[in-house]
Amino acid sequence: MKKITTIAGDGIGKEVMEAGMIVLESLDLNYDFIESKAGYECFQKCGTTIPEETLKNARKSSATLFGAIDSTPGEKSPIITLRKELEVFANLRPIKSFEGVNSxxxxxxxxxxxxxxxxxxxxxxxxxxxxxxxxxxxxxxxxxxxxxxxxxxxxxxxxxxxxxxxxxxxxxxxxxxxxxxxxxxxxxxxxxxxxxxxxxxxxxxxxxxxxxxxxxxxxxxxxxxxxxxxxxxxxxxxxxxxxxGGLGLSPSANIGDKNGLFEPVHGSAPDIEGKGLANPVAMVLSISMMLEFLKEEYYANKINLAVENVLKKGKTITPDLGGTSKTMDVAISIKDELEKLI
CATH class of the missing domain: 3.40.718.10 (Isopropylmalate Dehydrogenase)
Incomplete structure (x- = not known):
């Protein structure tokens, strides 16, 4: 069983992580997800922006999925710390336009x-x-x-x-x-x-x-x-x-010789936290990149196609793309589309 460390973090990081997990957990994959802490809220509770236990979990996992964090002035950056600890030397950021998106x-x-x-x-x-x-x-x-x-x-x-x-x-x-x-x-x-x-x-x-x-x-x-x-x-x-069309459509991967770290490019967006307005597409596409890294190309390709189909229809999109749908509405639409494709 492959272990995946998940770090939701702060702000909309928690919302897009939840949305992404709806899609990921709908797949027939034998993964063990290990929830771990990092970020500003973690600092308030634990006195550190990224505990050693989180780093330990990430090192032992096949991949790490990261949400977003608020900055903590004067403290080390969790994402840069993870990149160094996991020795992920390549950062990949695909830039792709989608039919149905006004760009x-x-x-x-x-x-x-x-x-x-x-x-x-x-x-x-x-x-x-x-x-x-x-x-x-x-x-x-x-x-x-x-x-x-x-x-x-x-x-x-x-x-x-x-x-x-x-x-x-x-x-x-x-x-x-x-x-x-x-x-x-x-x-x-x-x-x-x-x-x-x-x-x-x-x-x-x-x-x-x-x-x-x-x-x-x-x-x-x-x-x-x-x-x-x-x-x-x-x-x-x-x-x-x-x-x-913006950061809500932009995933990323950090790749090393042994480890992979995957995250949407956007930040924690505290101004829309808790409102259900966050676009989960970047997180879902980051999950696709993670699955490709884990040699699950079939599911990775199907996720990409499901996202393309949902965006093309234009019925279920978040406000950043001109729609009125909530974060979970988009995630469920992608999950439903994915189930049709598999």
């Missing part, structure tokens, strides 16, 4: 592969103080290594092959950050040279991060797989979500 662009379908372990998110920061003790300068250290860059670029290239994509784009700023982004760009082309003869169908190119931000809102259909560093990927993925 800026149609026929958008690309994947952002983001390096997950270093860059500016290494959280190595320091202060410099003047003689009177006032902070006059803060310094953040940006770490880019050839090892991690080669690993993420190879992972992205293999994802392109696996998903039958024909283009892969490296995003960087090597014209200014010549050493750090220079390593990333060079690593990308080292991987391209390694595999290009075996896969001549895949076209490789690279863009600067600022140019990419523009191209995403002028010609997003050009992209198929984007590989980039931590901060750039974080920013571009939210921009990508804006192209297709």
């Amino acid at each position: 800026l662009f149609k026929n958008v379908d690309f994947l952002i592969v983001r390096e997950n372990t270093e860059g500016l998110y290494s959280q190595i920061e320091s202060f410099e103080k003047s003689e009177n003790g006032k902070v006059t300068k803060s310094i953040a250290k940006r770490i880019i290594t050839q090892k991690a860059s080669m690993k993420i670029c190879e992972f992205a290239y293999k994802k392109a092959i696996e998903n039958k994509k024909k283009k892969i784009t490296c995003v960087h700023k090597a014209n200014v950050l010549k050493k750090t982004d220079g390593i990333f760009k060079d690593s990308f082309y080292n991987i391209i040279n390694k595999y290009s003869q075996e896969n001549p169908q895949i076209i490789a190119n690279d863009y600067y991060i600022d140019a990419t931000a523009m191209y995403l809102i002028t010609k997003p259909q050009e992209f198929e797989v984007i590989v980039t560093s931590n901060l750039y990927g974080d920013i571009l993925s939210d921009e990508g979500a804006g192209l297709i």
Whole structure:
């Protein structure tokens, strides 16, 4: 029996987790779900944003499903802590437009592969103080290594092959950050040279991060797989979500050699907490990504199709997409559609 750690967290994290579990538990899968704590409410009760027991559960599980959390100033981030503890080096964020959703662009379908372990998110920061003790300068250290860059670029290239994509784009700023982004760009082309003869169908190119931000809102259909560093990927993925209808449709996966961590991209949204207005689609699609990671491709594909069918009909959608349905209404509609497909 496979163990799955579930961390609902705070705010709408609890609501979308409940909705996602309605879909997941309707499948004929022999999973043992382990409920665990993290986030602001956890900090208030336990004195820590993520207890050791939660980390222990996640390490022992085949995968971890994460909802959303409120920030706790001055305390460690549970999601970054989990990423480090589970050694999940690749963050995957698919950007796909859906028929029936009012979005800026149609026929958008690309994947952002983001390096997950270093860059500016290494959280190595320091202060410099003047003689009177006032902070006059803060310094953040940006770490880019050839090892991690080669690993993420190879992972992205293999994802392109696996998903039958024909283009892969490296995003960087090597014209200014010549050493750090220079390593990333060079690593990308080292991987391209390694595999290009075996896969001549895949076209490789690279863009600067600022140019990419523009191209995403002028010609997003050009992209198929984007590989980039931590901060750039974080920013571009939210921009990508804006192209297709918002964060409520945006899932993500954090993949390591042994572990997987899956979460909707949106935050805890305290302004709509408890109102049943949260869009559960991003969570349901994150569950699909989790099942794909667990080699349950059949169910993963059926979930994706069920979501597409529900959105296409346009009858059961949450307010963020222009509808009036509640969170659980959407979850039940997806579950019912899924049962028809299986």
